[in-house]
Amino acid sequence: MPEGILCNKTPIKTDEQLKLTLSDSRGTKYYAEMLELEVDSDALWALVQKTLKSRTKTWLEICAHCGLCAESCFLYQVNGRTPKQVPSYKIQSTLGQIVKKKGKVTNEFMRHCMDVAWSQCTCCNRCGMYCPHGIDMGVMFSYLRGLLYSQGFVPWELKIGSGMHRVYRAQMDVTTEDWVETCEWMAEETEEEWPGLEIPVDKQDADIMYTCNAREPKHYPEDVAEAAILFHVAGENWTVPSEGWEQTSLSMFAGDWECCKDNVQNVYDAIERLNPKRAIGTECGHAHRATVIEGPYWTGRPDGLPPRPYIHYVEWLAEALRTGKLKIDPAKRIKEPVTLQDSCNYVRNQGLKDITREIISYIVEPGFFVEMSPNKEHNYCCGGGGGFNGIGMYREQRNVALRKKMDQILDTGCKLVIAPCHNCWDAIRDLEEEYEIGIRWSFLKPLVIGMLDVPEHMLPKDEE
């Protein structure tokens, strides 16, 4: 069987196909079909020749095989330092072989590559900082994922994930109507407590266009409400687009580059349509990476920048606190040891390391902030990045991966972890579920709302 009904080289493009794939519980049938999936060596090799240029090609060739990258990879560390987890080995034995064999590889080999690409690397880009040649496995593994995706060798959840993005332009089946309704509903609910609060949809020429992670409207709509509260208190002139509001990209984890482009274009179109002064994304690392850091390249923007300044939530929050748009009641600052998770996706990928610490300086009583070690651009992945969190088949390996973060957190002695990234937040939640170390974790929004010094006129009248 060259291609299966569920497992094949064609991306999920229709709602029907999506539902069909979803109905295959845990991907049992999907993975069974994968055993028979044929590798199209010619297409694979043609793709390699077209896309394997200077950087990746040279990296494969000049890797000194020095092993310095070994210790830099948290997966190597938590897996008993098995040589099979040395970053360079992981890529040489997968991508390296595909190139060496000019694409003439077997089904079994491709499945092996899939295991390595999705369960032995979270594309956290840490090893790249430790290689004398600057060889970044995170980049190489993203590339490998693209090759694997094109041949249909992709974990079931991510095939669905990128299918969701293709069909709904959101990582979940949240339609435009669902989204707009959620905004209206949240505005109504929140207005009782915050008179005058609005969630304006499709307002032209606002100062801010806010975008988020589809998980928010789907699973924690209160996050949308919290964003609204903070914009409201800060007196911002803001809006959300009815279309192009979802900035995450499971397709980026899946290696479905065509889909990545389509989704980001959708967000950029919203920017062009509504003409805001700037865009602000939610507390999510990979969403930021997709729409702000990588997105401009997917859509072919020559300056590598989104159509308007587009910042991460931490940047807006720091600014609002710095300029006094939001005021913290000193009595309500955090007075317990607290630590911070640096998200690879905006720290190692966009340098946003000091700005989060600036926020900390406003919301934590001096002396209570404890750094993880190492931190900032040298921080380790939370353990669930790059799609790892969501793939059932690799749950066990993911749980092992969480141990590095567990140790880092335990070493700080803190019970509270601030995680301004959806994926890190999830990983830390799972970490507590799995290992029960007695910690709490939080996004910034609820923490800040809890300690706001709210101007009198914004409070509900009946409270007086």
Add this chain to the structure above:
Amino acid sequence: MYDFLTGPMLWLTFAVSFGGLLVRVVLYIKGLSQQLDRVAYRAHMSYGLKGAFNSIISFLNPIGARVWRIRPGFTLMFFAFHIGVVITPIFLIAHNVMLQENLGFSLPALPSGVADFLTWMAVVAGLLLTLRRVAFPEVRILTTGYDYLMMVITLAPFVTGLIARYAIGDYQFWLTAHIITGEIWLLSLPFTKLSHVVLFFMSRAQIGMDYGIKRGGMKGSSLSW
């Protein structure tokens, strides 16, 4: 024989070696693609160059990068090897005499004691680096015959040079061997992994530009390697 090896053959070697390396650099730069690499090289050249510079300098400095600082043993071996291998042949007095005879100019020459020391340093560090490949599982798994071959090609001119220098055995033979192995080494530069003599700078500059432009440089945060 000697005249041929140090005459036409030497010039041919230089031409192929340096010409080849130049070609590799040019091809590298030509193969960069802003969309594939996801780095807007042209649009933000000044940020890019700053990042490239930071990246190269950090790794040429034995305490410039965290990976060097946390592994002093390896760092010492690595720098001893590379300094020995690069500096000695360029500034060796005997090589300079040859240069003077052929081209009419020479570079400042190393005192022979220093040159001896550097050569020994390169050889010993090279052997230690090789031993390390065998000793540590995380390096062993990466190592292939090709890696050993590269080390042999690199060390051969130094070992033969030392033997000739101390006049052990037949001087003429070892001198010839030294010249031949030296030429093999030079000829290998553009065609093997030894091309990292130039591609190191290319690759480092490239990732440096990535960081300098897209990954934080434009947010005013310079990466601490």
